[in-house]
Amino acid sequence: MTVRYCPLARLGPRVASEDDYALAGSAYVRFDAVTQTEDGQGGDVLRASSLSEPDRARLSAPRALLCGLALDRPRIMGIVNVTPDSFSDGGDVTTVRGAVARAQAMQAADILDIGGESTRPGAETVAVAEEIRRIVPVIVAIREAGITTPISIDTRKAAVAEAALEAGADMVNDVSGFRYDPELADLVAARAVPVCLMHSKGDPATMQQDPRYGDVMHEVLEHLAERVAFACGRGVARDRIVVDPGIGFAKTQAHNLTLLKALAALHDLGLPVLLGASRKKFIGTIGGAGVAKDRMPGSLAVALHGAAMGMQILRVHDVAETAQALALWQAIHRAE
Template structure:
């Protein structure tokens, strides 16, 4: 039997609720109950809502839910997880599903990245290989040629840079040029040398869930329980990373919306996002402009998915997600600032 804790019953502020609410992962979200889920043989056997006042706080899951997340360092930049932040997507690819070919030259890509940083992005995530469903793999040297000049420029300008890649050679090259973090959509499973590369570099890493590679991941994906299966897989990959010498406080997780999941699977994961805080590491969500938005809005094309993308941003930060990976930086950062203003007001109640 395995137990899972999913925080729920969120409240705006803790005032007047001593002993009845808890702070989620050291952030600006408080919760009043936990959905305790028990699973055996791959199936849920029970689930119940437990008020905070009745929770067994000696359970290790409780400590993981409530412990503040340590900040990460990317070059000169410190990224903190006490409030939500934005990771901006910069694709140097001709075939990415949303912005393929948009940043064709090094100058265009660097200018776009600097603009996104000015608009509020804490990290620029630079990628040279499309991982959309059906995409073919790119030779690692071609990938390096696409991303290397931009990474160098951004690092010299003091911008925090992440390299979005599955390949250890690309990781190592990008880190040597000033990237400060690796974002691996394969969860460090695509390349046998990836774990060692990250461990030797001592850099932060995003471990994302997927099922299969881009060529095959959307061919009838199956789960016993999508939310719990994704959680278990990420837990396993965190353990593998720590065993390989990667510090736990440098790991982030991404549940991988759209990667080996149907619309129904994606919705189950999104509704249960707060469960992933039980892994004890910061949570990143990348759902910007994805297929799920089109599927829920009369097949809206990619360039008409801003509203749905912002809805997913708000869903994520409302469940304590610490970082969102987006194309629309200005709008997403603005939404987060408004959310922060509402939260600040709730944390400064009028005097009675």
């Protein structure tokens, strides 16, 4: 039996109460109660003070630094795709110079996420040599341009990640959660770099063909817990792991909305959480924006909801707009 706790997230300054705790070390989000489930069943509401000290600490303790960044506020991960076929910006960046210009325009980003293989629904696998050819010159050029922002390499492959780390990347973002290439876990452990493990099922080519779940949040949590255990078993330090619920990966619109409503449940894993929903199809469907690049307002709405649920990293295309929105959000909700 697996017992899990979903904090009931609240915004604003903490109050003088034994039940009031920062959510995952956040300076903006707190909780005073949780819902308890057993194997996904139930939903009893408990006061935070009634939890055991280990359970309460798992939900409230500050998360480890990520690439030197404190995670007491939402951090922005800016997307730089050097792919011809990504769902939103495929083909936008076709040269190294263009990639550097994109990175320079993302000066408000806390992390840059460089990707050389599209993992959109229906995408085909890119050969290792081609993926390396796309990303290594870009990472080298970004560093040569004097940009010191931490770089994440968005890849499922150990050989690609190794080449990226050699070129100057700082962390790995694996949408397969080490399922595609388990040797990537060994590389991350050996290099002692942070890694983001995402929930997904199947592969990009087939993942949107009638995905089904009994309880999507319960299944996502259990999958991520298993992937974290796998990573730790291969020598990856737990305090270097970030998790991602995989919005839009083997999920219907209903699945995405269910996950978004219950995002705070992911804090039960005791790890930083990345939310990547920027410009995705469900935003366009609900918001009436068929073209991905017209989904910035809806993406901001989802990002701010994520911030209110204590998400530590927001992976976005529209960096400047997200930074402005967060600045206002933080001014309104900053703890006294």
